[in-house]
Amino acid sequence: MISGLRGTLGVLAAIFWKGMKHYLRYPGSLLIYLMLPFLFTMLIFGMGRFIGGGNAALNFATRTGTSNVLVYEMLGGAVWMTSWVVVEDVGVALRDEQMKGTLEQNFLAPVNRFTLLIGISLTDIAITTAIFLVVVGATLVFTMPGAYLAFFQAFLILLIGLIPLFGLGFFFSGFVIKFKEPYIFTQMVNLIFGTLTGTYYPVTILPYWVQFLSGVLPQTYVISNMRQIILANQTLVSLYGSIFILLALAVVYPTLGYLVFKKLEKDASVTGELSKY
Amino acid sequence: MLPVNYPSINGLNRLAVEFKAAFMKDLRSYLRYPAWLIGDLISTPLWFFFFAVGVTLFAPTTQTSEYHGFSFFFFGFIFIVLFSTTIWGVGQSVRNEQMAGTLEQFFLAPANRLTLIVGRWARIFVTDLLVVGYTTGLLYLFGGGPLPLYEPIPFTFALGLFEVGSIGFGLFFAGLTMKLKSYNTLSNLVFFGYMILTGALFPVTVIPMPFRYVSLAIPFTYFIDLMRHAALLTPTILPESLEYVTAIIVAVVMFLVGLTTFNWIEQDARIRGSIATN
DSSP states (O other): OOOHHHHHHHHHHHHHHHHHHHHHHHEEEEEHHHHHHHHHHHHHHHHHEEEEEGGGGHHHHHHSSSHHHHHHHHHHHHHHHHHHHHHHHHHHHHHHHHHHHHHHHHHSSSOOOOHHHHHHHHHHHHHHHHHHHIIIHHHHHHHHHTTTHHHHHHHHHHHHHHHHHHHHHHHHHHHHHHHHHHHHHHHHHHOOOHHHHTTSSOOOGSSSSHHHHHHHHHHHHHHHHHHHHHHHHOOOTTTTTHHHHHHHHHHHHHHHHHHHHHHHHHHHHHTTTTSOO | OOOOSSSTTTHHHHHHHHHHHHHHHHHHHHHOHHHHHHHHHHHHHHHHHHHHHHHHSOSSSSSTTTTOOHHHHHHHHHHHHHHHIIIIIITTTTHHHHHHHHHHHHHHSSSOOOHHHHHHHHHHHHHHHHHHHHHHHHHHIIIIIIOOOOOHHHHHHHHHHHHHHHHHHHHHHHHHHHHSOOHHHHHHHHHHHHHHHHSSSOOOOGHHHHHHHHHOOHHHHHHHHHHHHHHHOOOOOSHHHHHHHHHHHHHHHHHHHHHHHHHHHHHHHHTOOOOOOO
């Protein structure tokens, strides 16, 4: 088993570059991640203009507290895309290895499973950072050019929010190895995340029991905090309550996710389910 | 040599047998993985809910929608489901066979390509109708009210034109998959372009003027406009009779262009030896 700081860093770097090479070889998937928030926002805005007519922006401001529709929607869309990337990549990465017939080689390599999962996650930190910089950065440059400090704080929140998200990714990873058929599953999970976390609306308009489910998802806090910081002049300090919850989730989700992954992986190795089909 | 994608010389019976075989083969594949059906049943109403809640932020506090707001969106949603059949059903059928390693057998079979692809389309169309029906019932139970359909016969006719045109478009895309192999980026962009530009979810009059010309140049805009007109009695873009004539001509042209392109790309791929997975 490769151990020690230098060995572990070498493994992480190798897995990271493997993931980056994949993205660079197929730039179309990154392009889609960058474009989807803009396209979804255009759709929602077009539908909103139709139903709200000349008062659409005013109605929106009454319900959300801001008339800046574009920034409000793009922040939600960007965070949704980051969770989409994590679910698709971390959750499906090992299934892809199964399909290519390379999962066994990966698992036989003298590398800790946790290091393997962290390595996959590192690529996603780079990709989600790119999504955030392009989607939110471009939106703010054109609509709120002086908000660079708020932008930086929002980015920090994204980084904190990625930790519990990777925990969810570990969980999905194990689930997919065990039950195969990841694509329908990830599509549903992404949609459920988009709906529950207030991607294009405040979660307060959802029924109470749904808000409870929203409250256990890290993206809900990330989106809400980003909107507070960029659109309502709040700071990381003033939002300490929800930052604390986010930090707590950052401990709980990776721990639980890894435990579930290990359990499902062990079961699969006992029953011989690590195969392709 | 007789082009393989034109109607078989052995008559309609043979076409019917081929169609049934293709339909049943795809149905069996679909039912073999219950996750697909469960996924459709959950994600279809959830997509509608996701968009509907987002749009309510813009709605006036008093309900004064000009064209039955809820029904307008719901029909738009149906048009999106139907188009997804074109892109990911018909369009990706060839790629699916490539990935499963059965494309060569598929092309070597003494059967008409078109019938086989239409068989797949028919399976997806049937399951789409089931999912749309289920979603309609679900939304009714949640207080969405009944979905109006004022002129069912013109609606069915317009739906038929939509499907003829979309099969042609799907065949064009199926040909592209042989050229491009991984075409996910292109299919996603086309899908979103369709949702935004064809007036599926909002009238084309909402689209700013230079872009509206693009909308008016897309055939699907007219199919959708006619279906919505028949269902909700909304005004048509062109005078009604002229729009029907235009839609008929465009649907036939799309079908023929799609079929011809598919044939041409397949022949080219055979010559170049590029009918392979990678």
